[in-house]
Amino acid sequence: MKDMIQIQPPAERFQLKKLAISQGLPDGNIEPAANSFEPKATQPRNAEQTEKAVSGISQTSATTLVSFVTERFYLFHDGNQAVFCQEKDSGEIFPLDSRQFRDRILACFYQTAGYSLRDQFIREALGTLNGLGRFQGPCLSVSLRTAESDGIYYLDLAAQRESRAVRLRPGRWDIASFPEPMFVRPESMRPLPTPIAGGSIASLWRIVNVPANARLLVLTWLIDCLRPETPYPLLELIGEHGTAKSWTQTALRCLIDPNGCNLRGAPRSAEDIFISARASAILSYENVSHLSPAVQDALCIVATGGGFAKRKLYSNFEESVIDVKRPIILNGISASVTAQDLVDRTISIELPVIAERREAVEVWNEFTQLAPALLGALLDIAAQALNILPTVHLPPERRPRLLEYARLGMAVAQVMGGEPEDFLREFSASRQESLLRTIDESPVATAIQQLIQDRPDGVTESVKALLVLFEKYRSPGSDVWPKSPKALGDAMRRAAPALRQFGIQCKCLGKGSGGIVRWMISKGTPQPGSPRVDPELL
Template sequence: MTIEASTLVSFAKKTAVEFWHDTRSRPWATITNHGHLENWPIDGNVFQRRLGALFYEKKRSAPSAKAIQDAISVLAGEAVFGGAEYAVFTRVAGQDGYIYLDLANADWQAVEIGPSGWRVISKPPVKFRRSPGMLPLPHPVTGGSINGLRPMLNLNDDQAWVLVRSWLVAAVRDTGPYPVLVLHGEQGSAKSTTARVLRSLVDPNTASLRSQPKDTRDLMIAAANGWILNFDNLSYLPQWLSDAMCRLATGGGFATRQLYTDDDEVLFDAQRPIVLNGIEELATRGDLLDRSIVMYLPAISHNQRCSEASYWSRFQASRPRILGCLLDAASCALANVTGVQLPALPRMADFAEWACAAAPKLGFTQQQFIDAYAGNKDEGLSITLEASPIFEPLQSLIRVKGGTIEATTTELLNDLDRYIPIGARRPQGWPGNGRTLSSTLRRLAPGLRAIGIAVSFRRESSGKRLVSIKQVVQTSVGCVGSVAASPEDVDAGPGPAMQSVTADEVKAPTVSVTASLGDATDAADAKSAVHATLPWDEFLEVDEDERWEEDDLDESHID
């Protein structure tokens, strides 16, 4: 090692507080700068510039590039092999029952949130990192009201306002799961503005809105460099991205090959709050919808509009007090969450418990949250069914078969194929084989149960797998679109030519597996029983074989 490199190493050791490595063995240095502590990766540009500045300060000359690289190599080795290991956090962290929110200001201050309150501290006990684009949060102020945010959001009703507040306080928490917030609305309904405002309250960034990532690596980079992921103006979610959103919302690992290598793999495990917005329906797959809060923003009339400058000026002035209210709510949740008792645990149970625990500081009751969340989930079931191309043909087939179907998924798919007009191609999303149909039915099962159609799977002793579908309750499905005409109804009126098939030509089922509706004695009572249990027991407590699993993920995008 040259004299220059040795001098650089010496200077670095005198000014650094600690050399250490993260859980992925990346070397870091904690340094002092104008009286506060900062954390920087040793192999990053900021630390390199720091070394050059130290050398120039002492020697009044610039070190060579080789000397800097040699010094970095030595310091990185000490950090990885001789330093302690710490987790590194972006914006939000948790330790020993406390939550830490990085203010990302010039003094590297953070907010420490505990069950008895919160305070701004200068030396947080966790290791925060500064990613490109991070913007500072304002110094929080007490004494405000969360209702100061309401006039700045274009929401449809009070239930949406309850859910927005719940989502925001969840975004301050260091652990998920986090429901994906999906914002829909026509052009000019302030979807992008709403998304920017919500992110700015917790995780402001110069790139507050992002376009759709092109692959898993892009999504990993976004999650590594930001706390809230905000994807703007989307028109469609491919299957791989929908599955990846599920993993990010509830926690799961990502793996992809490192750039410019054949064997080195990059592993990333994270949970992140996510906001999606677009005109078209985005979260149409049942697994993502089950993890989402979907909102439809109303159109803004001309007399409601204001200038951008005026709007953002009012928002910036209110941010410190709104942030203080969110911190109060998070503290309240920490104090109360272990005592929350829900009627039944929903799919996103931790989120629901957290929202109910924070409710006293957010201006709503536990029951108001339960009603709003359950109502939103009920809407999501309708969206899932509406978005599936097999839903209406399946309803017609059930009617043709007298309310009960039992077959292999391949046989069932052949029957459903008869509903495709002659000469037409299969619609987008139509299952291509029995295995895909099985996966589709599992995703639709919660929504089908909600309208009285029970779906179950079983294996015969011979190993043959059968799906049983039964109309348990006769219900109206006007909320999810019209029912497709059954094949025998084709001649009843004009329309595209269909392959002719009658009820007698379709093999009748011999065995049925039904879902019990308890003591309901007639169709009206049965319908009541279904809807009474729907929000918390029926579709939120999904059977184990109907849960979204890693095996369902499309990994073909990982090269």
């Protein structure tokens, strides 16, 4: 045993002393690492020592993950300070706070390092990455499925582990790898097939139940969905049971933006709409029977571009902002769009009853096989229409509210071998139905029509006097009839745009003598750009 007591050679003790002296420690503090086999009692750590030890491990593991990510991803942020990560190899882009990104880096880290990390280390690493992307990364715009840059349109194919997009410009289109726009892909987004040029769009009408007198409207809507810089019209499919509304809507959406949930139930609130718009390139709702005024206002905001802000969770003053512009398509048995502002932006199509039914599986298989050629045919038409578009003009007196959509439709009509007037006729018929529906939905608008028929010279009265005058024209059993002068004034203000397009002026003259608000109701000329309406329909 005596021979085994000194297990540390003198040279090693000298090295320890030399190291201690270099670090400013006295020689007496250095003891041999082991001078006997007698066990020594372990000194318990206090709370501060334990915290320092754990902190050291945490910093090492978190730093390792940060280095692992920055070696494989580029970090940047958008205008709302949200951080995104672009994989260097594939070009795919992920929101830093998404489950997609977290799962991707943890799986790659485990495959590379051979071990997994504790949740605490992951949170610390993600927090550091968020700061790096927000304060050191560049500020770039992100897009969802479609984008526009310098007059060139892009359609993300969204294939996994790839970064490819259709590049559409006037006269031609091609496939671009690592396109200029930064496309983010939510988990519900599905890839598009690689389009094949030279096909025919005629095959689409064998699959979807769209009447011949509305096909230019649908085709123009599909192409307009590829132009993110213009306001979007809302496409409304109406029909009785058995008109294949849901299938038609599914096929139209899958042609340009397939999704894990192609058809969704009617939204209940404005928040539901904006959250869906954050993760979907097209808002698609089915079996809609009623839309509240607040929901219709939100749909109008999304179609033209707008934002929604809400307080962030676990914060007092910070906001979560969603700023989007999306195309919208919905269907229902009866018309659900009644708000005048949204009606002006809606393309309503009545679907016919199906004469010959086919099995759903058969139709879906045919669509899947034709999808690459159909997408290519749509892009061919879009490229030619964009080439013609600069030459398309409408005189000021014929310009409708959806002017961008109307001009594009006139170009599409020429590409399809027709005349610009062919599209304008379909467009005017659709708008006429929508405006008539707006008037039918308003008992006040109906009362104003009947008043003008009885008094062609019109009337100028106070709101209180008009409320009494309209009683004789009140629909029996109406639940929405205004009960006060203020409510009547609000109803007339909402109906005024639709009435004006049919040649009925309903105008507030403001306060007169005695502070009484007066309104003028009279015949006038139809608003420029309004559809030609058969008087028998009014």
